[in-house]
């Protein structure tokens with residue numbers, strides 16, 4: 001009951017970007033249809049009314065897929081799952097609450113708590129106890145939304161992603177050990193697998209599941225309705241989709257057969273380690289430079305200076321990656337260019353700019369190291385999130401609250417504009433947009449006209465692999 005109140009508040013005050021799937025209630029607004037349609041509408045209205053009066057979400061009603069899942073799970077209501085996402089740039093907690101529909105036994109996602117903390121767990125490589133402490137803060141946040149009596153039945157799981165994958169094994173293990181201690185004393189349901197480094201395959205599949213679950217695309221026998229999930233993290237990037245059968249044989253290594261609501265679906269998933277936005281930045285910035293950098297050894301206040309063709313000549317900015325502190329600058333022999341401005345008076349302006357062709361070549365060389373491209377990705381609708389979404393909002397391509405649709409080519413156009421614009425507030429925007437464009441175009445073979453749907457939330461739920469992981473734990477145990 002308490003969760004429900006919070007849910008209403010959260011929806012009223014929901015500030016973030018979300019995609020709203022078509023709801024049954026929208027149908028009722030359509031005027032002047034035939035009598036048959038009127039009858040159907042009245043029927044839906046009655047069902048929706050029942051749904052609302054019992055506190056259910058109308059959008060989830062009538063989903064047979066969910067019905068079957070709830071049946072196979074045999075779950076009581078309400079119940080919870082707590083997932084901690086230990087990413088390379090920060091740690092997040094998601095506390096989900098579900099219940100079983102009284103009408104049709106559907107499994108319904110009611111609410112989630114989402115909180116994050118920076119920096120990521122991997123930044124505590126030399127102080128693992130402190131790292132575990134940062135997770136304890138998040139666990140305590142989850143405790144505020146879950147009744148104490150339920151803690152012992154609520155699975156708690158932490159999955160670390162690329163940040164920890166890239167750490168030396170010994171340091172990563174020390175961190176995991178400290179986290180395990182915190183977990184065992186948390187009061188939540190844990191097992192020896194509660195704390196782990198997730199492989200990129202699971203990350204991709206869980207994200208894909210989350211997206212398709214929230215969009216209600218997991219319909220029987222129809223992989224064609226499913227949506228591809230593109231996730232751009234800090235260290236790695238994931239591409240996950242249900243390919244057509246002619247694209248399954250030639251990339252079998254990346255095909256996984258999953259059971260989603262009794263549908264046996266073949267999924268392609270590939271995690272490209274090193275193609276996360278921050279890992280790519282580092283590779284692009286240091287391209288062609290012989291730097292003696294030892295990562296993950298504290299550089300005791302010293303900074304490594306790097307100059308890059310992808311950085312505007314006026315920029316000098318601090319940047320840290322993999323425990324190394326950099327001062328990032330544009331090239332010494334930077335170029336100026338006369339750019340037409342839309343200023344009043346239409347005066348031409350002589351601006352320091354990034355040599356776009358040179359930068360593009362460096363980015364292409366890096367992305368060109370991708371050998372196994374996803375085949376058949378262009379046949380699916382594509383949903384892209386995380387850094388794809390963040391960068392697109394930062395340059396105004398989409399509304400940060402509503403999200404939106406852009407083409408691959410839009411990223412190129414925006415990149416060329418941003419690279420012509422000296423902007424000390426967004427020192428990496430030229431590089432980031434150029435990388436995103438090249439990744440989509442050359443790395444994943446998408447066409448300039450291919451559309452990408454960019455959202456952070458769907459029906460006010462976070463787009464993250466964590467929901468898929470929660471389902472997996474509820475279905476298969478910790």
Ligand SMILES: *[C@@H]1O[C@H](CO)[C@@H](O)[C@H](O)[C@H]1NC(C)=O
Nearest residue numbers: 256257258259263264265266
């Ligand atoms: C799902 O399909 C794959 C490939 O067709 C097959 O190998 C697998 O056994 C099937 N799994 C189930 C549970 O039917």
Ligand SMILES: *[C@@H]1O[C@H](CO)[C@@H](O)[C@H](O)[C@H]1NC(C)=O
Nearest residue numbers: 309331332333334335355358
């Ligand atoms: C700028 O300097 C770099 C490194 O010295 C050199 O490779 C490049 O050709 C120069 N570019 C121009 C346009 O002068």
